[in-house]
Amino acid sequence: MPVPLLDVNAQNHPLHDGFTAAFERVFKTGHFIMGEEIAGFEREVQPLTGASHALSVSSGTDAILLALMALEVGPGDEVLCPAFTFFATAGCVSRVGATPIFVDVLPDTFNIDIADARAKVTSKTKAIIPVHLFGQCANMEAVMEFANEHLLHVIEDAAQAIGASRHGTLAGSIGHFGCYSFFPSKNLGGLGDGGLLVTNDGDLALRAKSLRNHGMEPKYYHSHIGGNFRMDALQAAFLRVKLPHYAGYTKQRQVNAAFYQEQLSKLPGTAFSSQPADAKLLLPYCEEGNQHIWNQFTLRVPGGRRDALKQHLLDLKIGCEIYYPVTLDQQACFAHLPESSLRGCEVSHQLAEEVLSIPIYSELTESQKTEVVAAIAAFLN
Ligand SMILES: *Cc1c(COP(=O)(O)O)cnc(C)c1O
Numbered sequence: 001m002p003v004p005l006l007d008v009n010a011q012n013h014p015l016h017d018g019f020t021a022a023f024e025r026v027f028k029t030g031h032f033i034m035g036e037e038i039a040g041f042e043r044e045v046q047p048l049t050g051a052s053h054a055l056s057v058s059s060g061t062d063a064i065l066l067a068l069m070a071l072e073v074g075p076g077d078e079v080l081c082p083a084f085t086f087f088a089t090a091g092c093v094s095r096v097g098a099t100p101i102f103v104d105v106l107p108d109t110f111n112i113d114i115a116d117a118r119a120k121v122t123s124k125t126k127a128i129i130p131v132h133l134f135g136q137c138a139n140m141e142a143v144m145e146f147a148n149e150h151l152l153h154v155i156e157d158a159a160q161a162i163g164a165s166r167h168g169t170l171a172g173s174i175g176h177f178g179c180y181s182f183f184p185s186k187n188l189g190g191l192g193d194g195g196l197l198v199t200n201d202g203d204l205a206l207r208a209k210s211l212r213n214h215g216m217e218p219k220y221y222h223s224h225i226g227g228n229f230r231m232d233a234l235q236a237a238f239l240r241v242k243l244p245h246y247a248g249y250t251k252q253r254q255v256n257a258a259f260y261q262e263q264l265s266k267l268p269g270t271a272f273s274s275q276p277a278d279a280k281l282l283l284p285y286c287e288e289g290n291q292h293i294w295n296q297f298t299l300r301v302p303g304g305r306r307d308a309l310k311q312h313l314l315d316l317k318i319g320c321e322i323y324y325p326v327t328l329d330q331q332a333c334f335a336h337l338p339e340s341s342l343r344g345c346e347v348s349h350q351l352a353e354e355v356l357s358i359p360i361y362s363e364l365t366e367s368q369k370t371e372v373v374a375a376i377a378a379f380l381n
Helices: 008-029 036-050 060-070 088-095 114-120 142-149 203-210 234-263 307-316 348-354 364-379
Strands: 053-057 078-082 099-103 123-130 151-155 177-181 195-199 268-273 281-283 297-300 354-359
Touching: 008 036, 008 234, 036 053, 036 234, 053 060, 053 099, 053 203, 053 234, 060 088, 060 151, 060 177, 060 203, 078 088, 088 099, 099 114, 123 142, 142 151, 195 203, 234 268, 234 281, 234 297, 234 364, 307 354, 307 364, 348 354
Parallel strands: 078 099, 078 123, 123 151, 151 177, 268 281
Antiparallel strands: 053 195, 177 195, 281 297, 297 354
């Protein structure tokens, strides 16, 4: 039986009637921009963020962009962000005219290494963007201590981590801003693009709210230059259909991850990532105090055998993907940046050679999961 890396409609089809009703509701009112659906969604999603102000936006990328704009990050400023993440994290920094400075990540959690951030902070550094990669929180105690020492703004890129927590505090609610994505492959996936920006700071919330709609206040009067970063009312209505099921989706991903961890760790040659790396296959693990929501279940295959495992799984019709094959400091679009932006990301480079993500989505069946484990066992033999 083929096992896709992700099957978004396995989750959406059972909610077909709910989506149809949501469409009819919005269609009848004709309120396609802002209005009650947006207000309702923002109210209902807020508890998943733990922050006091939640603003729906057009995408996760736009949430990061809007956060940088609201904090007035711009030309001459440097922003620290991990080298091993999705492009949007750093792309937004360049789009506001600031300079991304790439920070290495930790090999066990894939998250930002604050020791390396300490080596790269300068008098120009204005902000840091920790990413909660693959659904697990970065070490936010270390991030906040470092940021407070250097008076940096903190923008949490929680695009892959809505509902994840660390020592009981939800991802996105710790820094000045938290950013989330509802891209269909994220844990709370919409029927198209969408995102969310949150903050506990009332003034920042007001500024971001104004910038979301061209800095227009009142109508046709512009004191600031913003953009159109609004979420569609239809998208908000669709996401409201999925929200009540979200805790169940997360639970199922955690069940799947626990199954893989138990089954794969029994195979000879495997170890958890934090252990000495003489193993043939390193398994992802959840750091003490973290609630991991497993947007990805990402293996490390040392010894140059990653591509062979990928091909082996694809031959058996098991979906898998390399997140991410090229680190940000090695992207062509950043090649013009000064050496100080690009140096010292060796762990990120190694991960780009070793990582492979396998199917983890909520609707995987027992037999699909068993098939994935059997395929990996055959490869290791
Ligand atoms: C998906 C993602 C984004 C961007 O979100 P979009 O909604 O696709 O714009 C940003 N950062 C990370 C880490 C992501 O995974």
